[in-house]
Structures are given as structure tokens and as C-alpha cells.
Amino acid sequence: PQTIHLADYQPYPFRVARVELTFRLSPRATRVLSRIAFAANPDRPGRHDLFLHGERLRLLSARIDGTPVPAAALVVTDEGLTVAAHALPEGPFLWEAEVEIDPEGNTALEGLYMSGGMYCTQCEAEGFRKITYYPDRPDVMAPFRVRIESDLPVMLSNGNPVGAGAGWAEWDDPWPKPAYLFALVAGNLVNLPDRFTTRSGRKVDLNIWVRPGDLDRCAFAMDSLIRSMKWDEDTYGREYDLDVFNIVAVDDFNMGAMENKGLNIFNSKLVLASPETATDLDFERIEGVIAHEYFHNWTGNRITCRDWFQLCLKEGLTVFRDQQFTSDMRSGPVKRIEDVLTLRARQFREDMGPLAHPPRPSSFVEINNFYTATVYEKGAEVIGMLKRLVGDDGYARALDLYFDRHDGDAATIEDWLKVFEDATGRDLSQFRRWYTDAGTPRLSVAEDWAPGDQGGTFTLTFTQSTPPTPGQEVKPPRVIPIAVGLLNPNGDEVVPTTVLEMTEATQSFRFDGLASRPVASILRGFSAPVVLERSVPAAEHAFLLAHDTDPFNRWEAGRALAKDTLVRMVAEDAPASPDYIAALGRLLADDALDPAFRALCLRLPAEDDLAQTLADTGRTPDPDRIHAAREDLARAVAQALERPLAATFEAMADGGPFSPDAAAAGRRSLRVAALALLNHLDGGARAADLFDGATNMTERAAALACLIEAGRAAEALAAFHDRWRNNRLVIDKWFTLQVVHAAPAHAAGVAGQLAAHADFDWRNPNRARALLGGLAANHAGFHDASGAAYRFYADWLLRLDPVNPQIAARLSTAFETWARYDADRRALVRAELERIRATPDLSRDLSEMTARILG
Ligand code: HT7
Numbered sequence: 001p002q003t004i005h006l007a008d009y010q011p012y013p014f015r016v017a018r019v020e021l022t023f024r025l026s027p028r029a030t031r032v033l034s035r036i037a038f039a040a041n042p043d044r045p046g047r048h049d050l051f052l053h054g055e056r057l058r059l060l061s062a063r064i065d066g067t068p069v070p071a072a073a074l075v076v077t078d079e080g081l082t083v084a085a086h087a088l089p090e091g092p093f094l095w096e097a098e099v100e101i102d103p104e105g106n107t108a109l110e111g112l113y114m115s116g117g118m119y120c121t122q123c124e125a126e127g128f129r130k131i132t133y134y135p136d137r138p139d140v141m142a143p144f145r146v147r148i149e150s151d152l153p154v155m156l157s158n159g160n161p162v163g164a165g166a167g168w169a170e171w172d173d174p175w176p177k178p179a180y181l182f183a184l185v186a187g188n189l190v191n192l193p194d195r196f197t198t199r200s201g202r203k204v205d206l207n208i209w210v211r212p213g214d215l216d217r218c219a220f221a222m223d224s225l226i227r228s229m230k231w232d233e234d235t236y237g238r239e240y241d242l243d244v245f246n247i248v249a250v251d252d253f254n255m256g257a258m259e260n261k262g263l264n265i266f267n268s269k270l271v272l273a274s275p276e277t278a279t280d281l282d283f284e285r286i287e288g289v290i291a292h293e294y295f296h297n298w299t300g301n302r303i304t305c306r307d308w309f310q311l312c313l314k315e316g317l318t319v320f321r322d323q324q325f326t327s328d329m330r331s332g333p334v335k336r337i338e339d340v341l342t343l344r345a346r347q348f349r350e351d352m353g354p355l356a357h358p359p360r361p362s363s364f365v366e367i368n369n370f371y372t373a374t375v376y377e378k379g380a381e382v383i384g385m386l387k388r389l390v391g392d393d394g395y396a397r398a399l400d401l402y403f404d405r406h407d408g409d410a411a412t413i414e415d416w417l418k419v420f421e422d423a424t425g426r427d428l429s430q431f432r433r434w435y436t437d438a439g440t441p442r443l444s445v446a447e448d449w450a451p452g453d454q455g456g457t458f459t460l461t462f463t464q465s466t467p468p469t470p471g472q473e474v475k476p477p478r479v480i481p482i483a484v485g486l487l488n489p490n491g492d493e494v495v496p497t498t499v500l501e502m503t504e505a506t507q508s509f510r511f512d513g514l515a516s517r518p519v520a521s522i523l524r525g526f527s528a529p530v531v532l533e534r535s536v537p538a539a540e541h542a543f544l545l546a547h548d549t550d551p552f553n554r555w556e557a558g559r560a561l562a563k564d565t566l567v568r569m570v571a572e573d574a575p576a577s578p579d580y581i582a583a584l585g586r587l588l589a590d591d592a593l594d595p596a597f598r599a600l601c602l603r604l605p606a607e608d609d610l611a612q613t614l615a616d617t618g619r620t621p622d623p624d625r626i627h628a629a630r631e632d633l634a635r636a637v638a639q640a641l642e643r644p645l646a647a648t649f650e651a652m653a654d655g656g657p658f659s660p661d662a663a664a665a666g667r668r669s670l671r672v673a674a675l676a677l678l679n680h681l682d683g684g685a686r687a688a689d690l691f692d693g694a695t696n697m698t699e700r701a702a703a704l705a706c707l708i709e710a711g712r713a714a715e716a717l718a719a720f721h722d723r724w725r726n727n728r729l730v731i732d733k734w735f736t737l738q739v740v741h742a743a744p745a746h747a748a749g750v751a752g753q754l755a756a757h758a759d760f761d762w763r764n765p766n767r768a769r770a771l772l773g774g775l776a777a778n779h780a781g782f783h784d785a786s787g788a789a790y791r792f793y794a795d796w797l798l799r800l801d802p803v804n805p806q807i808a809a810r811l812s813t814a815f816e817t818w819a820r821y822d823a824d825r826r827a828l829v830r831a832e833l834e835r836i837r838a839t840p841d842l843s844r845d846l847s848e849m850t851a852r853i854l855g
């Protein structure tokens with residue numbers, strides 16, 4: 001397969017003035033008629049062939065200015081068609097084509113496909129070429145008019161509705177857009193309607209379209225949409241720009257959701273929610289993703305990407321914006337901790353393994369393989385750092401300039417950095433490395449204290465270095481904003497949060513005039529995505545856990561204590577640290593603290609995280625020992641804190657009617673965190689009661705997880721399945737819980753049994769992810785020394801690949817950490833990866849991933 005390089009970018013030789021499409025829908029033979037007005041692109045002078053992307057299309061006719069294109073001037077391949085330059089008129093011309101496609105046979109869910117009897121599209125990144133011949137690249141932007149013909153009651157496309165009659169509907173999108181934002185939906189759908197009036201008075205019709213029967217689970221998504229629209233006006237001054245905004249929920253969908261102009265398409269799990277069927281985490285995700293896709297209207301749609309290498313321009317910024325939104329809607333500190341947990345679990349893991357790449361990669365084989373935590377989450381962190389460096393006002397000025405200068409453009413990371421330079425006067429050439437260099441910098445700190453007559457001087461000396469990553473051996477130093485605060489020994493803050501700007505490989509910062517040696521709180525708010533390497537006595541962590549005014553670092557101190565004790569339990573067979581447990585007890589008893597924050601402190605570090613920490617410090621992680629140590633620590637905490645945990649479990653019980661808000665969700669999260677610990681003592685007794693009595697899915701699912709871990713879930717699992725057999729999203733949970741919480745030695749066996757269950761509809765991405773993603777999330781189960789899980793998993797990747805390569809490729813990242821483990825496990829994984837690689841006709845997606853993982 002061909003590698004595409006950023007350095008080879010060239011503008012497309014033609015501009016598209018207008019696109020008109022007619023769809024005659026039919027499950028096995030949809031006809032697509034296109035009329036595309038082309039003109040020469042002055043940015044690419046000279047005469048050029050006309051190349052249009054097209055895959056899996058049956059070309060029925062092709063004309064230019066009404067005349068059939070002569071066969072001698074036309075070359076059609078698997079990737080597209082070319083009309084020779086000599087056959088093109090000198091001035092603007094009209095291309096007309098008719099193609100036939102097969103939506104029902106489209107199992108890859110890219111292009112036009114069918115889901116539960118409904119037609120639906122997914123065009124990002126390169127799916128439009130499976131719909132018709134077109135320059136399917138983001139820098140070609142045009143207004144679209146779409147006519148849909150079918151006997152289905154609902155027919156939707158981008159933009160505003162401009163006409164409808166028996167068997168047809170027409171839509172017009174006046175905003176020039178790239179083809180990846182095209183969308184069409186047709187089916188037997190019902191809608192939840194609402195209305196939003198923008199601050200300049202535009203009345204916008206809002207609709208959430210779902211299958212009949214799902215309508216009673218759309219209210220929270222609609223409320224989230226309205227809050228997102230208002231927030232973007234208040235915070236970024238961005239208004240909506242069409243008369244309608246439609247959201248459609250689809251059961252078969254490769255990712256979370258898609259920001260098509262005026263017609264967002266969502267995985268139904270990110271729309272449908274009720275207290276009985278969705279957990280608090282589901283509610284929070286729905287709110288965040290509804291906001292994310294809506295925010296793309298400006299950061300992605302009005303200003304799009306010049307090419308796919310610039311993906312983080314829209315994704316990093318839009319994730320950053322959705323994180324700000326959630327932090328404003330809920331608790332800022334809790335959101336920051338959750339985001340850092342995700343970043344470390346997914347992006348640090350990626351950055352430390354064979355799939356490491358910069359937020360802006362410089363080459364790819366299959367762009368779908370680059371919708372990664374690095375592009376999304378690290379892309380957002382990089383923007384957070386920019387904001388920290390230029391300040392809130394500088395950020396606001398830069399964003400205003402970005403929207404003014406680039407509205408209607410297909411922009412680049414260079415354009416983005418330039419608006420910050422122009423708005424703030426800063427030179428960002430060194431900062432640019434955050435976009436071009438892969439890898440997570442390591443930051444070590446040395447402290448020095450020099451007492452003096454005029455007060456003492458405290459000096460922090462930082463050293464940064466970034467380990468090599470594939471294709472990038474040497475990493476020059478980056479600009480790192482390090483937020484620091486100093487506390488005096490009685491816990492008062494003597495230096496409030498100050499952002500130090502580190503630009504050298506080693507650099508010192510002095511704080512003068514201090515009465516006594518302070519305790520440093522470093523990297524407050526996780527001010528940069530780095531690994532802080534600092535060996536600090538446990539007493540100092542305990543001090544910060546008790547006194548730090550920065551909530552993130554307060555949590556981080558507790559986390560460090562938990563990791564220290566777990567690492568010593570694994571590596572040295574040490575007992576659980578009583579100091580850690582005592583500190584946790586003080587925190588649990590502090591009713592002034594937000595319950596959600598306390599719940600996060602009670603959550604022990606994940607096994608995968610410990611494996612990474614051990615590997616980082618030169619030790620070979622043993623998944624069984626890690627699992628055992630984590631269980632032992634949970635039991636020790638439960639034994640020592642049984643009374644306060646039991647009291648918390650009772651005190652956090654829901655009194656009134658269900659609310660999905662942050663306060664109520666925080667209480668539930670503390671309740672189920674206490675339950676999970678107590679489960680180690682009561683053998684599932686409380687969980688059994690809660691399972692029977694719960695009125696919401698957060699508590700019911702948590703209780704079921706505890707019952708599975710306690711080995712007494714058979715009845716509950718049957719009852720759960722029985723009650724929810726017709727709800728696909730809840731049955732996904734039923735699959736996941738069983739495999740995530742299975743005892744490690746049985747995980748592969750449980751997964752095998754579930755794969756044989758009649759409900760294991762593996763062509764549905766949610767269902768495949770529920771089972772396989774669940775198995776990969778069971779760290780000790782996935783890495784069981786027998787290799788049974790590796791084999792099972794690889795078998796399924798091979799089965800999925802010809803049906804849905806995107807899903808197979810994404811799931812293959814479960815193997816990305818293989819080099820951390822012992823020689824036996826490495827040999828087992830290597831054999832599976834080699835087996836995959838040797839399979840004939842592997843997709844471009846999975847073959848690129850296996851090659852990169854193997855290294
Ligand atoms: N921009 C979208 C990314 C995307 C996608 C979504 C659904 C299915 C396939 C997809 N491929 C790429 C989603 C987002 O970031 O908002």
C-alpha cells in the first residue's frame with residue numbers, strides 16, 4: 001500500500017463552484033446522479049487531467065458539458081477515474097455522472113449503508129468516494145444541493161429543507177463544505193422537536209431523529225444541544241448559521257458521532273438515555289459528544305482542514321472546547337482529573353509504544369488509523385498549554401482572529417499558530433514542536449533550599465528529555481508551561497500558582513524571600529502533558545493530599561501514594577501502606593469535599609497503568625501479580641475503613657427523584673466506589689440488595705459488576721438479560737460487564753461463550769467492541785499466560801477485517817503494549833501478529849496497524 005506524505009501536498013487543480021446530487025434509493029442498487037461545476041484553480045496553474053476519487057462504484061454514464069466523455073480519454077481504476085486534460089474544455093465545465101451503489105452490501109459502514117432498514121452515510125475521512133466520483137479531499141469545498149427519492153417517510157440531508165413531495169425531498173446547503181461533511185439519512189424515523197433562537201434572532205428548528213420506540217430517551221440529548229448552542233455564543237461568540245439542526249441516532253456506527261453540516265449523525269449510545277438504561281458516565285458522555293459535534297460547526301466545518309495531516313486542527317480544538325464546556329456544566333477539578341486519567345490511559349500508552357506519532361503526523365497509509373488519542377486528546381492538551389502561555393485574554397484575541405481570518409478556509413496548523421503569534425506578539429516556533437514531535441517528555445526536578453537573612457531562596461531545577469519514538473530518534477527541548485505553587489510547612493500557600501516557562505533542556509527557577517523551606521506543588525492542574533519524575537517521601541505526598549489548594553495536585557498526591565504502595569506490593573511483596581490507607585480515610589471523612597472528588601480518590605490505579613509504570617522503571621510487569629496486588633490493596637482498604645465506607649455507602653443513597661446532574665452523579669459515584677471496596681468483605685451481600693433495589697443503571701450495573709467479581713452473578717445476569725433483551729445498548733453492557741469482571745484465568749473462556757451467544761451480533765460495532773474491547777480491558781485476563789485471550793482476539797480481528805476493516809484496525813491497538821511483557825508473552829503476541837500479517841487480502845487498515853505494532 002502507498003504511503004501518503006505531508007510534504008507532497010499540492011492544491012487540487014480545479015475548484016468546485018457547485019454540486020447537485022440526486023439519490024434514487026434502493027437497498028441493493030441506489031442510483032446517484034451528480035452535476036458538478038468545475039473551474040480551473042488559480043493556485044495550481046497549467047493544464048491538468050481531471051482526477052476524481054471513486055471506489056466500489058458502477059459507472060453508468062459520464063458527460064462533460066452535456067457530451068459523453070470519450071472512452072479513449074477516460075481511465076477508471078479501483079481508486080477513481082481520470083479524464084485526460086486534452087478532453088477538458090479550457091474554461092469552467094459541468095461534469096455529470098450516474099453511478100450505482102449497493103448500500104445493503106456495505107458492511108464497512110463507510111459511504112452510504114443501511115442500518116436497521118434505514119439509509120445512512122458516513123463520509124469522514126474518505127467515504128464520499130464510495131458514493132460518487134468526486135475530488136474527495138478536505139480542501140475542495142462547495143455548496144451542495146441534494147434531492148432524495150424514495151418511499152420512506154423521512155429524508156434528510158445537509159443544510160435547509162427547500163422542498164418535499166410524495167416520494168422526494170430536497171435540501172440546500174449554502175455553506176461551502178468538503179465532501180467529508182456530506183450526509184444523507186432516510187428511514188422510518190420519529191423526532192423530538194425543539195427550538196433555539198440565536199442571540200441575533202435566528203430561529204432554529206432542532207430535531208433528534210430516532211427509531212419509533214426510542215423517543216422517550218432523547219430529552220437529555222436535546223437539553224445538552226440547547227446548552228451547547230448557548231455556551232458557544234456566550235464563550236466563543238459563535239452562532240449557529242442554518243434554519244435547522246438535525247441529529248439522527250443510528251445503531252450501526254463505527255465511531256461516536258459525526259459533525260456533518262446541519263445533520264449530525266450519532267451512534268445511538270451517545271443519544272439515548274434514561275435513568276433505567278444509562279449510567280451517569282453515559283449521561284456525561286452524551287452531553288460532551290453532543291457539544292463536541294455541535295462545536296465542530298465552527299471548528300471543523302466553517303474552518304476545516306487543508307488535508308488530513310491537519311486533523312488535530314479541528315479535533316484537538318474541538319475536544320478542548322468540549323472539555324471547557326463540561327467543566328463549566330459540571331465540576332472543573334473533577335473534569336480535569338477525568339481528562340488526565342483518560343489521557344494517561346490512552347494517549348501516554350500510545351506515545352510510549354510502537355504506535356507513537358505526533359499530533360500532526362507527517363505520513364500515513366490509512367488515515368482512519370490516525371483518529372487517535374494523540375490527535376484528539378493530546379491535540380487538546382497542546383491547546384491548553386497555548387492558552388496557559390498566552391493567558392486567557394491572549395487566547396480570546398487569537399480565537400477571534402482565527403474565526404475572522406479563516407472563516408471559509410481549509411487551514412493548517414501553521415495558520416493556527418500564526419493567529420496566536422499575530423494576536424499576542426509571541427514567537428511560537430519552539431512551541432510548534434508539540435505538533436511535530438511524538439513522545440511524552442520526562443520532566444525531572446531537583447530542589448535546593450538556601451536559608452538567608454532576608455529570607456531563604458528555594459530553587460527548582462528542571463530537566464526535560466523525550467525518549468525516541470518510531471522514526472524520530474532525537475528530540476530537541478520543548479516549551480513546557482509548569483504551573484507551580486509553594487506551601488509553607490503549616491499548609492498555608494506562600495506562593496500562589498505561577499506558570500514557569502521552561503524552554504531549555506535544563507533550567508532553574510528561584511523563589512526568594514521565603515521564611516522557611518516550602519513544599520512545592522508542581523505541575524498544578526496538569527499544566528503540560530509530561531511525566532513528572534520526582535521521588536518524594538510519602539510524607540510529602542500525604543501533606544499535599546491534605547493541604548494542596550490545587551485540587552488536581554491534591555488528587556495527584558493521593559494517586560502517587562496509591563501507586564507507590566502498589567508498586568512495592570508487586571515488586572517487593574510489601575504489605576499495603578497503612579499511611580496511604582489512613583490518608584484515604586481522612587479524605588473519605590471530609591464531608592466538605594465534593595463526593596465526586598472523593599470517589600476519584602477512592603478509585604485505585606488501573607492494572608494497565610501499573611504495568612506501564614513498572615515497565616517505565618525498568619521492570620517487567622507480571623499481570624497476575626499486579627492483579628493480585630490491586631485486589632489485596634482493595635481488601636486492605638476495605639478492612640481498615642469498613643465503617644466509614646459502609647456509612648458513606650448508606651449516606652450517598654439517592655433520596656429523591658433521579659437527576660443526571662453532576663451533584664447527584666457525584667453522590668452515586670462515591671456510593672458505588674464504596675460498594676466496590678466493601679464487596680471484598682461482604683462477598684456481594686450489599687451488591688445483591690442493591691441489584692434488586694436499584695432504580696438507576698449506574699447502581700444496577702455497579703452491583704452486577706460486584707456480583708460477577710464475587711462469583712455469584714448467575715441469577716442476576718439472567719434477570720438482567722431478561723429485562724433488557726430488547727434494548728441493544730443495555731445488552732452491550734451485559735456483554736462487557738461479564739468479560740471485564742471475569743476472573744483473569746477465565747476471561748478468554750467467558751468471552752468464547754459470549755461470542756457463541758445468539759445476541760452476539762458481531763457485525764454491529766458496538767456489540768463487537770462490547771465483547772472484544774471488554775476482554776482487552778481485563779488486563780490480567782487479556783495477558784493470561786496461556787495466550788488463550790491473544791488467540792481468541794486475533795481470530796476475531798481476522799474475522800472482522802473483511803467485513804469492517806476500521807473496527808478491526810481500531811481493536812488491534814489492544815496489542816500495542818506487547819513489548820512491555822516477558823519473553824513468553826511477547827512470543828505469543830508476536831505469533832498472533834505474524835499470523836494476522838501473513839493473512840492474504842488483509843485490509844490496508846489492519847495491515848498498516850499490524851506492521852506498525854510489530855515495528
Ligand atoms: N469527526 C468525526 C471523526 C470520524 C468518524 C465519526 C464516525 C464514524 C467514522 C468516523 N471517522 C472519523 C468524529 C468527531 O471527532 O467528531
Ligand code: ZN
Pocket residue numbers: 292296314315318
Ligand atoms: Zn471531533
